[in-house]
Amino acid sequence: MGKNRDGGGKDDEIIRASDDLLTSLSKDPSIMQSIYALLPNQEKLQGARDRHRSLFHQVVDGAHDKEAELEAARNDLIAQMSLVNGMANLTGKHDPTIPQKLGLVHQTAGKRPSAAGLSVPENFRMAYDGRSIIVRGSAVKGARSYEIWVCESDPLTEASWRHHATSGKINRIEITGLTPGRLYYFRIRAVGASDTGPWSNFISMMAI
Incomplete structure (x- = not known):
């Protein structure tokens, strides 16, 4: 089977991949529940931010024994933020205002030249x-x-x-x-x- 006219993947490969995915999910419905449980929300993000900020101030005030906890809290906050940003960019294909509202679109691809005259690659x-x-x-x-x-x-x-x-x-x-x-x-x-x-x-x- 050939490629789609829009240059997408081969249909037969996509069908096989989706069949495999659905078969796995049917065998173990808890997989989706686990995925949903790991997805970020505002409450989780707020909690990660508060924990990181609290530990940061404790370490700054001299509690150097908490540096390992601070590193773990920092990584957790970064992970939560990255997941939210990633989800926003994915949904941005259907609603471009979502990543825009979160400030994830910093520049518009277009003919803005650099000092040497090079522009941003269009249609990326x-x-x-x-x-x-x-x-x-x-x-x-x-x-x-x-x-x-x-x-x-x-x-x-x-x-x-x-x-x-x-x-x-x-x-x-x-x-x-x-x-x-x-x-x-x-x-x-x-x-x-x-x-x-x-x-x-x-x-x-x-x-x-």
């Missing part, structure tokens, strides 16, 4: 092709290559991002080396002879 998008993630976009005038950066935690923290791939073309970039079942954030920028262009908006995708 990602889709599954079977079990692979394919990146596509519109070529940028003056670009010699394109950098894909990935983030596995808080996409609003610059230190969370790392370089993942460089490609000389932007019409089809295959993303490999991801952990199945993990949520990732991606962004792209054009690279010229002596400068780099501005970042695109980030997109979240779950690896399969």
